[in-house]
Amino acid sequence: MSHPLLARCRRGAAVLGTLLLPWLAAAQTTPTIQRLNPTNWWVGMKHHDVQLLVYGPQAGTLSYTVDYPGVKLVKANPVENPNYIFLDLSISPTAKPGQVKLVGKKGDQTVTRNWELRARDNAPKGQGVTQADLIYLAMPDRFANGDPANDKFADMADPNADRANPFYRHGGDLQGAAQHLDYFKELGVTAVWFTPVIENDQPLTDEGGAMRSAYHGYGFTDHYNVDRRLGGNAAYKAFVEKAHAQGLKVVQDAVYNHVGINHWTVKDLPMKSWLHQWPTYTNTSYKQQPITDPHAAAIDKKVMLDGWFVPFLPDLNQQNPYVANFLIQHALWSVEMFGVDAWRIDTYMYNDQPFMNRCNAALLTEYPKIHIFGESAVTSVVDQAYYVRNKVAFPFKSNQPGGLDFVLEGGMLAGLKEVGGKDATGWDNGPQRVYQALAQDALYEDPTKLVTFLDNHDHNRFLSEMGEDVAKYKIGLTWLLTTRGIPSMYYGTEILMKNFKNPSDAEVRRDFPGGFPGDQDNKFTAAGRSAAENDAFNFVKTLAQYRRTHPALHSGQLMQYLPENGLYAYFRYDNAGTVMVATNTTDKPATLPTARFAERMSGFSKARNVLTGETLSDLKTLQLPAKTAVVLELQK
Numbered sequence: 001m002s003h004p005l006l007a008r009c010r011r012g013a014a015v016l017g018t019l020l021l022p023w024l025a026a027a028q029t030t031p032t033i034q035r036l037n038p039t040n041w042w043v044g045m046k047h048h049d050v051q052l053l054v055y056g057p058q059a060g061t062l063s064y065t066v067d068y069p070g071v072k073l074v075k076a077n078p079v080e081n082p083n084y085i086f087l088d089l090s091i092s093p094t095a096k097p098g099q100v101k102l103v104g105k106k107g108d109q110t111v112t113r114n115w116e117l118r119a120r121d122n123a124p125k126g127q128g129v130t131q132a133d134l135i136y137l138a139m140p141d142r143f144a145n146g147d148p149a150n151d152k153f154a155d156m157a158d159p160n161a162d163r164a165n166p167f168y169r170h171g172g173d174l175q176g177a178a179q180h181l182d183y184f185k186e187l188g189v190t191a192v193w194f195t196p197v198i199e200n201d202q203p204l205t206d207e208g209g210a211m212r213s214a215y216h217g218y219g220f221t222d223h224y225n226v227d228r229r230l231g232g233n234a235a236y237k238a239f240v241e242k243a244h245a246q247g248l249k250v251v252q253d254a255v256y257n258h259v260g261i262n263h264w265t266v267k268d269l270p271m272k273s274w275l276h277q278w279p280t281y282t283n284t285s286y287k288q289q290p291i292t293d294p295h296a297a298a299i300d301k302k303v304m305l306d307g308w309f310v311p312f313l314p315d316l317n318q319q320n321p322y323v324a325n326f327l328i329q330h331a332l333w334s335v336e337m338f339g340v341d342a343w344r345i346d347t348y349m350y351n352d353q354p355f356m357n358r359c360n361a362a363l364l365t366e367y368p369k370i371h372i373f374g375e376s377a378v379t380s381v382v383d384q385a386y387y388v389r390n391k392v393a394f395p396f397k398s399n400q401p402g403g404l405d406f407v408l409e410g411g412m413l414a415g416l417k418e419v420g421g422k423d424a425t426g427w428d429n430g431p432q433r434v435y436q437a438l439a440q441d442a443l444y445e446d447p448t449k450l451v452t453f454l455d456n457h458d459h460n461r462f463l464s465e466m467g468e469d470v471a472k473y474k475i476g477l478t479w480l481l482t483t484r485g486i487p488s489m490y491y492g493t494e495i496l497m498k499n500f501k502n503p504s505d506a507e508v509r510r511d512f513p514g515g516f517p518g519d520q521d522n523k524f525t526a527a528g529r530s531a532a533e534n535d536a537f538n539f540v541k542t543l544a545q546y547r548r549t550h551p552a553l554h555s556g557q558l559m560q561y562l563p564e565n566g567l568y569a570y571f572r573y574d575n576a577g578t579v580m581v582a583t584n585t586t587d588k589p590a591t592l593p594t595a596r597f598a599e600r601m602s603g604f605s606k607a608r609n610v611l612t613g614e615t616l617s618d619l620k621t622l623q624l625p626a627k628t629a630v631v632l633e634l635q636k
Contacts, residue, residue, distance in 0.1 A: 001218045001255075001309075001346050001375070001458060031058040031106055033113045035264075037326065038333045039224045040116040041091065046366050047332050048091040049074075051325040052115065053084065054102070055268075060085035062104030062111060070095025071117070079322070080271040086322055091117070120336070124244055126367025127341040129191050131448050131486055132554035134544050135251060136189040138491040139457055140197060140230050141169055141215040144176030144515030150229055157203040157262055158213050161229075163516065166506035167212040174226075174235040176515060181246045183524050187494060187537070188544025192243060193251035193344060195457060197236055199225040202260045205312045208504065216457065216509075217253070218346060219260030219313055223330045233337075240339045249341035252334055256327050256359070257347040258313040266314050274323060276306040276315040283307050284315075288349050288378050292386050292394065305350060318355035328359045332366055341370065344451075348374025348403065349387055357399045364401075371486075373402035373451045381407050381440040389445035402449035405485055409453055411437035412479055413465055416472045420587040420627050424566040430585045431568030434479065435560055441484070452485035455493065461508050462490070463498040470496075470532070471627035474539055475583055478629040481543040482572060482581045484558045494540040495523045495533045539611070543631070546610050550633070552577040559600055567592050567624065571600040578604065578634040584624035592622040607632040 034056035041050050054060070060082040066073040070092035077086040087102075099114040129135060145151070151171035152161035162168040174197065184192060196217030204211040217227070226236040240250045259266060265274060284307035290296035291304060308315045318324050334340065343363060348356070360372055376387045385392055388403045415433035424430035441447040454476050455462040466472040473496075480487050491497075492512055499507040514522030522528035529537060547553045552572045556579075560570035566586040572579045578600060584590045594601055607616045610631040616622075624630065 001216070029057040031062050031104065031109060031111055032056040033059050033102070033104065033111055036102075036113060036115050037224060038329050040118055041333075042118045042120045042336055043070075043091065043095050043097055044093070044120050045091070045332070045336070047329075047362060048093070050089045050091065050329060051077075051322070052087040052089055052102075053270075053322075053326060054087060054104075055084055055264075058082050058106075059104070059111075062106050062109075064102060064104045066100060066102060068095075068098070068100040068117075071100050077322075081269060083268055084270040086325075123241070123339045124341070125339045126335050126363075126370035127249055128369040128371040129249055129251065129342045129451075129486055130371070130554065131484070132548065132551075133190040133249065133486055134188055134481070134547065135191045135193050135451065135486065135488040136184055136187070136491065137193045137195075137453075137456060137488055138177065138512075139172070139195045139216065139509055140174060140177060141172040141217075142509050142515075143172045143491060143512050144180055145171040145173060145517060146175030146177070146179050147173055147231065148517060150231060153228065156229075157201050160204070160213060163511065166504070166510075167210055169213050169215045169229060170511055170516070171229075172511070172515065173229065174231040174239045178235075178239045178242050180515070180524055181242060181248060184248060185246060187541050188548055189248070189489075190548060191249035191251055191341065193342075193488065194253060196220070196253040196255060196346070197226045197230050198223060198255075199227045200260055201227075202262050202312070210504065212506075214260065218255055219258075219262075220255060221260045221262045222264060223326075224333070237338050244339065250339075251342040251344050252338070252340040253344050253346060254331060254334075255346040256316065256318065256356070257350045258309050258315050261312040261314060263314070270322065271320070273317055273320045276308070276317050278307075281308070281311060283311075284309055284350060288376065288383050291349065292383055305352065309347060309350065315350075318352040324355050324358065327355075328362050331359055331363055335363065335367055335370065343370060343372045344404075345372065345374035348400070349376040349378070353387075353396055353398060360399050360401075364399075371402055371449065372400055373404060373449070373486075374400055375404050377406050379407065379410060381437070381443055385443040388450070390443055391445060392443055401446070402451060402486070404488075405450040405452045407440075408434070408437045408450070408483075408485070409455075412454060412476055413462075415585070416466060416476050419472050419475060419585040420469075424585040424587075430566055431563040431583060434483075435563055435568065438484070438558070438560060448484050448486075450485045451488050452480055452483065453488040453490070454480055455490045455508075456488075457490065457509055458505065459508070460500045461498050462493055463496055464500050468498060469627075470536070473536070475585070475627065475629045477540060478543065478581065478583070478631060481540075481547050482553055482579065482631060483570070484572075487547075489540070492523075494537050495529060496536050542611055546631075550577060550579065552579050561597060565590070569597060571597075573600060579610075580607070580632040580634055581629060582622055582624060582632070583629040584626060587626050589626055590624045592624055594619055594622060601634065604634040604636055606635050608635060 037053040072090045074088040097119040104111040163170045199222045200214040201221040202214035290300035411433040418430045556572040556574035568583045
């Protein structure tokens with residue numbers, strides 16, 4: 001979810017009025033425990049101090065004890081709302097799996113509730129993603145429907161499902177995605193990233209005059225439940241296990257900045273400071289510049305960070321220690337419960353950054369190989385570097401390993417649009433835009449951990465950005481799959497799905513053809529694709545499969561040469577191999593002399609064209625067709 005992607009709701013100023021503290025006028029009731037978060041924990045975790053959120057009518061008025069070997073109640077923390085209490089538990093390394101009995105007493109009233117300690121299993125968790133991977137981003141609701149019985153539920157805030165309505169849920173689910181793991185494998189995908197799967201029991205919201213559902217997943221209403229319209233917790237765990245069995249990794253999409261207006265903690269706030277509250281509704285500015293600007297006013301920083309993303313996504317106050325613990329524990333719980341491998345963080349730059357460092361550190365301590373990459377939709381390398389490990393003397397130092405590379409995406413799109421035109425050879429145009437973005441990699445501690453992309457669920461589809469010019473499309477995908485970073489591809493790009501976000505982002509989130517009962521075309525199969533679609537699919541497949549099996553592209557260094565006359569060459573290389581990528585961005589065939597590439601080409605006498613299989617025996621000059629990128633495996 002990027003900045004102004006969702007139209008602001010007209011009822012914004014009134015929203016805060018719905019967040020009054022309902023306990024102020026609550027009648028006396030018999031204490032009851034309705035929720036425990038986290039719902040369980042595990043023995044043997046490095047994170048062995050757990051803050052247990054206890055919720056229920058008057059649950060915070062009870063005096064609690066815990067009687068279980070190896071589990072100690074360190075402190076009980078009542079808060080403003082008597083329906084909540086936060087219990088600090090310490091779990092000893094000697095503790096055994098079992099049911100921890102929680103006992104709350106008030107006078108002659110006694111309330112008991114079991115909280116489970118589980119044994120950790122040996123399933124892979126937090127494997128991480130690297131340059132060796134190709135991530136495939138999909139929206140579960142729009143990808144494939146494996147179980148029509150869970151399309152809608154009458155008892156949910158949004159009981160609608162209608163594929164004819166672009167703004168409603170369409171019924172895609174995790175079971176449907178699991179049925180197409182072979183498709184990912186064939187394409188060369190190694191990791192699957194879904195937009196959030198956590199419950200979004202949100203009502204329809206008025207966005208730009210149209211009532212829209214939360215099918216995108218970015219408005220959580222219960223952190224510890226996967227949305228049952230996607231199949232629930234069991235379906236998610238089953239998907240991860242099946243993906244791992246096929247050699248595929250899974251990326252979970254996390255949201256810390258906000259929750260949905262229907263989140264159960266928002267309906268009954270633990271305390272006023274659970275959210276960022278303002279005298280009147282205040283939206284974020286969506287402007288990241290005040291965060292790194294040494295001359296910025298404090299109010300501009302505050303509005304950026306503490307303003308709400310949109311009125312129906314309440315902004316969490318991560319400086320509140322109870323909020324911070326709630327979010328950090330959920331992150332750890334998710335990786336341990338489901339076995340996901342990497343962690344993508346939505347709206348990263350809107351979060352309190354010291355909190356983000358705490359959360360990142362907790363994940364990396366528990367799962368040292370996990371990769372964490374956040375969404376900071378910025379336009380400069382300086383701003384992008386601020387939110388990852390960097391070499392800049394910022395007052396605050398981020399510990400985030402990676403991030404989504406919006407700057408390189410912007411450079412590639414702008415440069416590709418100029419391919420074949422008079423600007424392709426301009427001083428700062430065409431491939432120069434890509435060169436210049438990569439030339440600033442010195443600001444990052446490790447630019448190879450950035451996740452690269454050409455489009456996503458918030459942007460116009462890549463093919464449409466290219467004016468449906470397949471030559472430009474192929475150049476862009478060649479760059480994506482051969483340059484530094486961890487490539488990510490949006491679902492359907494490989495079969496030429498197109499559209500602009502006009503009149504809404506629903507246009508770039510259309511259903512994958514063949515994923516739903518009754519679809520006339522099945523693009524999951526070669527027989528269901530047109531000749532042009534098969535050509536695009538096979539193009540991606542060839543490059544993706546080659547990347548997967550050639551270390552120079554996923555662990556080798558990058559050396560690029562200044563573009564000249566619209567011709568751009570770079571190399572990926574290690575001790576075992578060298579791959580050259582040469583691009584002609586002009587509208588005429590070109591001859592590329594290679595003498596100035598001697599630093600990388602010396603000792604090689606021939607090359608294999610990865611895309612065509614052709615062998616080139618003369619490397620003194622390369623003949624490049626118009627608007628073409630060639631990938632050459634250099635050979636001695």
